[in-house]
Amino acid sequence: MLPLLVGWFGAVAYWIGAGPTEDPAATADVAIVLGAAVHGDEPSPVFCERISHALDLYEAGRVGHLLFTGGRSAADALAESEAAGAVARDASVPADTILIETRSRTTMQNLRNAKAIMDLEGLETAIIVSDPLHMRRAMEMAETLGIAAQSSATPTTRYRSWRTKAPFLLREVYFMHHFWLFGE
Template identity: 40%
Template sequence: MMHKSKKNWMRRMWFLLATIFIAAAVWFACLWQMIDRTAQEAGPRHADVGIVLGAAVWGERPSPSLRERLDCALQAYRDGYVRYLLVTGGTGEGKTLSEAEVMRAYLIEQDVPEEAILLEDKATSTYENLLFSQEVMDEYDLETALLISHDFHLVRALYIAEDLEIPASPLGTKSQVLSTTYYKAREVLALAHWQFTRLFA
């Protein structure tokens, strides 16, 4: 009798684990599809400011991946979609300049006027990028934003902007220097974590 009870318990346990695994796989697939769909639908739209989300810097220069975001922002600015570019990102460990300072220097090299570049240099995460950028927007009386990043990053950025009540549209660049599959998978996990924590916020 005890053996039969233990066997039934094991079956229920395996069924529960299988259910959790299948649910997680479906959730993962839905988030992956959401990232793809947002990337396909994203495009330049008129806004008061383009928020360029920070990424790694190499010394005092933007990394190749950060340069991709900056070049995307440059095109939007030159095409007249935004009046300002807001560069956002703090100082990484062992760095002397913040991501935002490096980004501003690059944009100035590309002939963007200094007065068209706004700076947020405290953020250490995507959430802080947008939280602190919102403060800058309020300071300059800017209402709408174009979120500029790699295409796989846009969904989470939009979720955060929505939570902060920032009217925002996405503009993404497809990376030629990053492993898209790896970073999309990492972004799916980050997005899942963000959605999970929101359930208990």
């Protein structure tokens, strides 16, 4: 039994690590940028990578809008999405192309709230932006929610060494199973 479990978890980890197929020329109505931590009112280094990649997609004309997700913890001055929106405005992205949702705390909530905003704004297609190891679960969730989405993982990541990747990968293996079992 133990070899079977080890094999299963190893296969899931490999599947997550391989990530979903990406089309480097994909276009969409909106980039959904999944939230990550902020420190006070500044995006964390991980979140900065996601925001930067979304800005690159916007500047390349691959998306027409940026939708930043993520709520505010008690320790922060701004919601994750508000901090990201400020970075985008500072990068000269027009305010009318920046959308934010400020209530989500989990990936599923990020995507559920993003879908509601897309529906309200008449946006039909999305490119989801996150870290490479987070993309598989995010895309599975987007499909469950009926979001017509492509994936675009950050080409740079703060998780570079095995020492930093391993805990993130183990976390994703756990949360993928949590999603499969509980839908969250």
